[in-house]
Amino acid sequence: MAGVVVIGAGQASATVVARLRSKGYEGAITVIGDEPVVPYQRPPLSKAYLLGDMDLERLYLRPQSYYADQNIDLMTGVTVSAIDRAAKTVTAGDAVIAYDDLVLCTGSSPRRLPASVGGDLGGVFVVRTLADVDAMAPRFVAGARVLIVGGGYIGLEAAAVAAKLGLKVTLVEAAERILQRVAAPQTSDYFRALHKGHGVDLREGVGLARLTGQDHVTGAELADGSMLEVDFVIVGVGIVPTSDLADAAGLTIDNGIKVDAQGRTSDPHVWAAGDCASFPVGGAQMRLESVGNAIDMGELVADNIMGAGLSYAPKPWFWSDQYDVKLQIAGLNSGYDKIVVRDGGSGAQSHWYYAGDRLLAIDAMNDSRAYMVGKRLIESGKSADAAAVADPATDLKALLKA
Known part of the structure; x- marks a missing residue:
């Protein structure tokens, strides 16, 4: 049994392999990353790490020992040059590695x-x-x-x-x-x-x-x-999905590496997750650049490799830290026609995006309560009366019961 090979060593990759082992997958697992370090968190790079508030070891998603303990072959500082879909192998440096299932977690590249x-x-x-x-x-x-x-x-x-x-x-x-x-x-x-x-x-x-x-x-x-x-x-002018390797292998590219609702590419033995992958939503291919998406897609792909047959239902969330402000975002604001501004007191503020009466998304600045309520409403397909949201006297939790 050749097992699972994962190309890329970021959040999605680390999630895939951890999920496989936690679900009882006993086959071989190989992770190939071109950076000379174990998989790490990227969001703190431009925040706490650059500021000097987070050391290198705290960036790591798992300690180095985890991969050996879980019998995961972690190859760092190695570039994959080719995928042979007919032979079901990848060429990584001087090695040719066979796979039963291949997962592309190649991420994105800055413009x-x-x-x-x-x-x-x-x-x-x-x-x-x-x-x-x-x-x-x-x-x-x-x-x-x-x-x-x-x-x-x-x-x-x-x-x-x-x-x-x-x-x-x-x-x-x-x-x-x-x-x-x-x-x-x-x-x-x-x-x-x-x-x-x-x-x-x-x-x-x-x-x-x-x-x-x-x-x-x-x-x-x-x-x-x-x-x-x-x-x-x-x-800082944006990023593009890293799909060159997939394209060279003849996989379908559409706003990144095109996958179906279960995370499969146009080859049933090749999967993709994270920034590099676009998935179907409403007849189009959507791509999300976030930690949450990398985790959720990574878990989905691991489960489906093991036969779960699940379809992806994205639950977008994002965050940004600037000075003493934590911005938390839930939902997707595309198509909004109205913004409701809520004063959360003590400098906190939230912006609620509506299309008609339907709540689409929320931006919450130093207002974790507004964020959590908005996120729960959006994920449950519910909305909240805009006038009630705008009134600072409204008990936010009461919105969940409306």
Whole structure:
């Protein structure tokens, strides 16, 4: 029995193999990751780890000893170059490894600035891997000038860390407002005020024209003609699913590696989970970039490898830490036509997304109670009266009983 081979060594991968063993799978399990470390958490990289509040061992999803104890062959620092679906093998370094079931947990890759605008200069970083953050961390010294390109969550989290450490931070966002792709104007307003209150020079509706410098970045020209002197640059302009290996193997690609409701790709012996995988929802392929999705899909795929026959029902949730604010998000806000703002007291606030009378999603800032109530309502397919939500006198728990 060749067993299960998992390509990738992140949250989804770690979840798949742990679930298989906990459910009694006794076959061989091999995990192949191209980074030279055991599977680790990525979200803290741009938050607690970069700030110095979390050490390396706390990043690990499981200690090194776990894999040996569970008879899991963990291959780190090894790149898979090919999948032979006919032979049911993968080529990993110099090894050819057979599989009965193959799971692709290849994750996603950050978009980078093209060389034509200076993206290949020294001192230009992205935030995705441990190596990325370790490379930029020594530059986080008080007084250093950092330019952050992109006003999504990664860029804002990096800006928060830099500002807390005393750097001079400029953040540029080409769209009209920060978080435009993922949040309502009210949420953008909240975080704009937060960052400006911490001294961030936040410029919206202004793109980057080019970076300047010989071998190392020294400045930036913005689309409005303004010039900046910078010591280093962090690029946070989104990610793309890592599907090259699957594509080369002839698997169907549609907004990532296309899987069916059970997590199978177009090959019944190959599965996919996490950022790299798109699954069917309402006649289209959806892809979620979150820890929750990686865990839920990983568990589903492991269960289905063992014959459970389950279909995926996503329950989206996300979070972001910036300064002393914890943002918690539940649901998907696509199609909203109304925002209800609730004052949670003591600086807490929540934004509730509605399509007509139907609750779609919630953004909760330092308001864990609102988040939990909103999440439970959304996951149960229920809504709450918008006027009641907006009234700070309303007992949130009572909304669950309405």
